[in-house]
Amino acid sequence: MARPQTDIEAGQKKILEIVEQLIRKRGAVEVTLQEIAREANMSQSNIYRFFESKEMLWEAIAENWFSDKVKIMEDVTASDLPVESKLYEFFARRFTLMRENFLREPDLFRSYCELGDQHYDVVIGYVDLGDHYLAMIISEAMDNGYFRGITIDAAVSYVNLMVHPYVNPDNLNQMSEKLPVEKLKTIIAVILTGLSADTETLLNKNKADLHLVS
Amino acid sequence: MARPQTDIEAGQKKILEIVEQLIRKRGAVEVTLQEIAREANMSQSNIYRFFESKEMLWEAIAENWFSDKVKIMEDVTASDLPVESKLYEFFARRFTLMRENFLREPDLFRSYCELGDQHYDVVIGYVDLGDHYLAMIISEAMDNGYFRGITIDAAVSYVNLMVHPYVNPDNLNQMSEKLPVEKLKTIIAVILTGLSADTETLLNKNKADLHLVS
Secondary structure (H helix, E strand, O other): OHHHHHHHHHHHHHHHHHHHHHHHHHOOOOOOHHHHHHHOOOOHHHHHHHOOOHHHHHHHHHHHHHHHHHHHHHHHHHOOOOHHHHHHHHHHHHHHHHHHHHHHOHHHHHHHHHHHHHOHHHHHHHHHHHHHHHHHHHHHHHHOOOOOOOOHHHHHHHHHHHOHHHHOOHHHHHHHHHOOHHHHHHHHHHHHHHOOHHHHHHOOOOHHHHOOOO | OHHHHHHHHHHHHHHHHHHHHHHHHHOOOOOOHHHHHHHOOOOHHHHHHHOOOHHHHHHHHHHHHHHHHHHHHHHHHHOOOOHHHHHHHHHHHHHHHHHHHHHHOHHHHHHHHHHHHHOHHHHHHHHHHHHHHHHHHHHHHHHOOOOOOOOHHHHHHHHHHHOHHHHOOHHHHHHHHHOOHHHHHHHHHHHHHHOOHHHHHHHHHOOOOOOOOO
């Protein structure tokens, strides 16, 4: 039983490489199974042996794109690092990887991002998975006295917002040189120090005194 | 002397409206003085009475686009609000305005953003102006005991990074519904509570043993 499985996997891998070549050549234009078949010297029905539908192809492209990021999230979450470092490494390692990929082939990187926008129904699963791992780290941080008085969901949301430039691939274009990983370290420390229910009420407590427009 | 000045200003205003119509119609395609002349029923030499060069036209377009944001920054900085509220209002009012503009005419908003990317040499002056006003508020916050031990420039940089989703117009597309102004209030409070030299060294101090809890 092992052999056919391997053949299928080898065929899928080859097709994914052909798709990347097509993306490299033409940018984020929709790729049809017909084109892939032509480039792979395969009949269209043969392609279906490897990907039963176009949706499955897109899922495989996303899995390929996200696999090393998922590996980082798994590794950091399962590590025995102190939780402060886990929170930092969780974002720093993926940012460093993302920037390397961007600098190696900026146009290909941008095309993959555009395709991600076009197929966000596939990408959203990986966004949710990232939030799941982040929630695990935040829960551990709570056990260590951080984020007192706020919910895990709220903490996930605030952390994501405050490190957004290090997560959003679109920012690599505009402000890559303004984003040293060293600054992310400070931002994580600020979040760990500052984010709690006490802080959350700081600006809300005395609305009259603070003249806050809400 | 007042009359000709007014005529020039009226002519400039009319031309800026024509430019906006062109942008609305065609998106962020480069607009030529020739086209503007045609749309305005003017000779090309007449256009030069109002804008001596294309560069001056772009500067006027940017001034028009940024004028209400500059007004907000001036108002907030000069107000007698407590410094905590100043820092919040500085970002919240501009974000609210930006989102209103975006929701009113998303395509026009996006086109202006694209034109801003294309003419970043003009936009950069407004980015610097924003940093200048932010530095004034941060300096006042320092007088009130915040941001101990770090430089004004570093504080400006960290604040900008941590509120980035509320400043970057590109994010309005992707995540408008995830960005309530209420969350910005918490983020500002986290920054005021957490950003100081003590925090900055927290993750760096003992690399071997990174426990942050104080």
